[in-house]
Amino acid sequence: MTSVSPPFDDRDGWIWYNGKLVPWREAKVHVLNHGLHYASSVFEGERVYNGKVFKLTEHSERLRVSAQLLGFEVPYSAAQLDAYTLEVVKANKVVNGYVRPVAFRGSEMMAISAKKNKTHVAIAAWEWPSYFSKEAKERGLNLTISKWRRPDPQTAPTASKAAGLYMICTLSKHAAEDAGFDDAMMLDWRGYIAEATGANIFLIQNGEIHTPLPDCFLNGITRMTVIDMARAQGIKVVERHIKPEELADTQEVFLTGTAAEITPVGKIDKYSFVVGNMSKKLMADYEELVRS
Ligand code: PMP
DSSP states (O other): OOOOOSOTTSOSSEEEETTEEEEGGGOOOOSSOHHHHHOOEEEOOEEEETTEETTHHHHHHHHHHHHHHTTOOOSSOHHHHHHHHHHHHHHTTOSSEEEEEEEEEOSSOOSSOOTTOOEEEEEEEEEOOOSSOHHHHHHOEEEEEEEEEEOOTTTSOTTSOBGGGGHHHHHHHHHHHHTTOSEEEEEETTSSEEEESSSEEEEEETTEEEEEOOSSSOOOHHHHHHHHHHHHTTOOEEEEOOOGGGGGGOSEEEEEETTTEEEEEEEETTEEOOOOHHHHHHHHHHHHHHTO
16 A cells, blocks of 8 residues: 555645635534535546646536536536636646545535535645556556446446445455555446446457446546547447456456556456557557647
8 A cells, every 4th residue: 555645634735615715724524514424425536737637627517417416516617616626726836736626515414315405615636646656557557356346327326426436446446455456347237347446447359449338337538538539540449348258358458547547457367468559559649638
């Protein structure tokens, strides 16, 4: 485990919180809030490259949609969220970093029903170079298949970037790390390949890209960007249900996500892959795109 230092509640800087910038250490919640007890909380993860937030409006819109899928409204338009995000990035002088917006129900009611609860919104930004280490990115990640599965969309609001859906991601990630892996790959409720704990997954099979259909997990903004990028280069991209046994006929694998960017995978349990030319080219092209 990498240590987190300094802790996230004890830093210098500013956090945009319910309408204004507040000193970092003062952006607090009460212990009796609905988000904490009943997981009525949604969030975003955004990247700052050279002072600019990549796909900012897409993220602001997704935050609003995620909340709507949980039955509450973010009380700001996407354009307002964009402006507040840029304000907090500037206030913290973030050049290459990460932005974390979060929206959650407050404390007016403290039971299952939360119809009168106000929505709180906070946006934090900090300098943050990379999610996986440079070394792990070069050799390819070592993944293991989790015992936890992405739920049926009839069981949970799977299209929402909802905090509650991360409970099984943390369990999967911890089990993987305890066993010496970098991350876990999760299957879906039917047994098809779904994604990693915080990133989507792509397989390269005989020069074509195959990626799971996002019908029960987040259709990542990076995922969509990489699909567009690959198609624009004339690479065939197939979105379909993929069985884990197909990893035997797969030459390259990579993950995509705002934090993960494009990160190659070297192993998933008994299956091995190369960090091949197609992955390397897409990584370089993505790097160029985010900084353009
Ligand atoms: N799946 C999960 C579970 C994630 O946490 C993320 C990161 N937000 C993704 C996929 C990738 O989404 P995006 O490319 O929009 O960051």
